[in-house]
Amino acid sequence: MIKDYIRRDLKDFTPYHAPLKEYDVKLDANENPYLHDEIVINKVKEWLNDCNNIRRYPDTDCNELRNAIAKFWQVEKENVVCGVGSDQLIDCILKVFLEPRDKVLMPTPSFSMYKLATKLNRGIPVEFTLNEDFSYDVNKILNLYNEVRPKCIFICTPNNPTGNIMTIEDIEKLLQKIECPLIIDEAYSEYIDDTMINKFREYDNLIVLKTFSKAYGLAGLRVGYGIASKSMVDAINIVIPPYHLNSLSQFLAKIVIENSEQYDKKIKEIINNRKWLIDNLKEINYVDKVYPSHANYLLIKVSDTDIAAKLEKHKILVRGYGDQGELANCIRVTVGTEEENQQLIKVMKMY
Numbered sequence: 001m002i003k004d005y006i007r008r009d010l011k012d013f014t015p016y017h018a019p020l021k022e023y024d025v026k027l028d029a030n031e032n033p034y035l036h037d038e039i040v041i042n043k044v045k046e047w048l049n050d051c052n053n054i055r056r057y058p059d060t061d062c063n064e065l066r067n068a069i070a071k072f073w074q075v076e077k078e079n080v081v082c083g084v085g086s087d088q089l090i091d092c093i094l095k096v097f098l099e100p101r102d103k104v105l106m107p108t109p110s111f112s113m114y115k116l117a118t119k120l121n122r123g124i125p126v127e128f129t130l131n132e133d134f135s136y137d138v139n140k141i142l143n144l145y146n147e148v149r150p151k152c153i154f155i156c157t158p159n160n161p162t163g164n165i166m167t168i169e170d171i172e173k174l175l176q177k178i179e180c181p182l183i184i185d186e187a188y189s190e191y192i193d194d195t196m197i198n199k200f201r202e203y204d205n206l207i208v209l210k211t212f213s214k215a216y217g218l219a220g221l222r223v224g225y226g227i228a229s230k231s232m233v234d235a236i237n238i239v240i241p242p243y244h245l246n247s248l249s250q251f252l253a254k255i256v257i258e259n260s261e262q263y264d265k266k267i268k269e270i271i272n273n274r275k276w277l278i279d280n281l282k283e284i285n286y287v288d289k290v291y292p293s294h295a296n297y298l299l300i301k302v303s304d305t306d307i308a309a310k311l312e313k314h315k316i317l318v319r320g321y322g323d324q325g326e327l328a329n330c331i332r333v334t335v336g337t338e339e340e341n342q343q344l345i346k347v348m349k350m351y
Contacts, residue, residue: 009122016116024315025343027334030160030188030297032217032270034337037262043255047248058247065245068254069225073197081233082245086187086209086224087113093183093207094121094152095239102151105144107136109162109326111185114154126150129326134162134291134299138170142177153178156185158192161319161332163293171196175203181232184208188295190215190267197227204229207236212253214296215267216260221249270296274335280345281333287348288329297334304351305329314347 003011018029026033047053062082070077083089090113094104100122106114108127115125128144131137136155145153153174157166175182184196186208200206207228212218223245226236256263274293281290281300289301304310308320308331318334321327333344 009119013119016112021312021317022315023317025336025340026317027336027340027344028317028319028332029219030214030295030332030334031219032215032263032266032296033334033340034217034266034269036217036256037259039259039262040252040255044248044252047251053247053251056247057243058245058250060242060244062245062250065223065250065254066225068257069227072257072260073227075197075200075227076230078230079200079227079233080225081228081236081240082223082225082250083240084224084244084249085213085222086185086211086226087117087222088244089209089224089226089236090114090154090183090185091117091121092236092239093181094118094123096235097151097181098123099151103148104152104154105141105148105150106154107156107159109134110154110156111160111187114156123151130159130162130164134159134164136164136166136170138166138173141174145178145180150180152181152183154183154185156187158188158293158295160187160295161297161321161327161330162299163291163295163297165192165194165294168194168196168199172199175199175206179205181205181207187211187214190263191271191296192294200228200232204231207232212256216253216256216263218249218253218256221246221252223249223253270335273338273341274298276338277333277335277341277345280341281348284345284348286351297332299327300331300333302329302331307331307348307351310351311344311347316344316347318344 066077066080069080094117098121103124103126104118105126118125196208207226209226212223278290281287286304291299305323319332321330
């Protein structure tokens with residue numbers, strides 16, 4: 001009975017699902033594996049001691065957090081929009097710009113939420129395949145743009161799960177040729193210390209998405225933000241729901257960005273751990289290729305297609321992609337702590 005009332009275009013829709021599994025080592029979700037600094041933890045304890053912080057509604061405009069983000073990036077508060085993770089901002093961008101059956105360009109393989117959110121907002125995803133080495137081809141994107149005239153374009157850099165980037169020069173080449181909104185997803189850009197944020201004043205159609213879930217270790221609190229022209233931010237705010245970002249998430253994200261130097265040390269440690277992990281993975285006989293990465297994860301081509309399941313038996317979680325599609329026979333491994341990486345390599349060498 002209820003199925004008869006579901007939108008026709010969603011009757012066969014498969015929602016995003018991330019099953020909970022037991023683990024000792026969790027390297028499947030690109031999270032920061034390190035503990036937060038004591039400064040941050042103590043601030044949270046102080047915040048929790050004031051019951052008003054919990055029993056009152058949050059600031060629907062996220063003013064203090066937006067001020068902190070604006071100060072960090074040396075922009076105006078009016079150029080910042082916050083969301084429940086960058087996922088919510090992706091959804092809101094599409095919600096405000098798409099008419100039914102409008103087309104949206106996005107890379108493949110890449111972050112699955114671009115495609116899912118496009119479908120949920122009655123748009124049509126149009127995917128452009130990355131090169132064989134997973135690099136971006138700007139000319140291919142521009143040709144497709146001219147062919148389908150999309151309402152929005154997504155670029156993920158560093159790209160998840162492949163780890164490659166699109167250079168600032170290539171992004172600007174795109175911006176100089178297109179008119180529609182260009183969404184640059186920089187969820188992992190802390191690991192390359194590069195950003196398009198300083199370009200938004202030149203391009204009214206540019207929005208840069210960032211998150212506290214990855215390098216800043218707040219995945220459990222779901223805080224994302226975008227930086228763009230005031231006109232772009234004003235447009236997105238049309239569809240942002242009231243009280244969307246809870247008070248604790250706002251407060252903790254503010255404290256984290258105000259103490260970002262504490263996280264810079266861990267980012268450098270993860271980059272060093274990544275190099276160690278690459279070197280040791282290459283010594284494993286069924287590892288066919290470790291793709292270059294600018295992020296906190298590695299895409300690995302393997303001939304042992306059951307390795308993700310074998311690791312799970314040892315309570316080590318990695319992301320497996322099966323034996324079909326563009327990522328066939330690949331696994332994605334988050335760069336963990338030194339101890340976690342050693343445990344991963346130890347178990348992988350058992351096979």
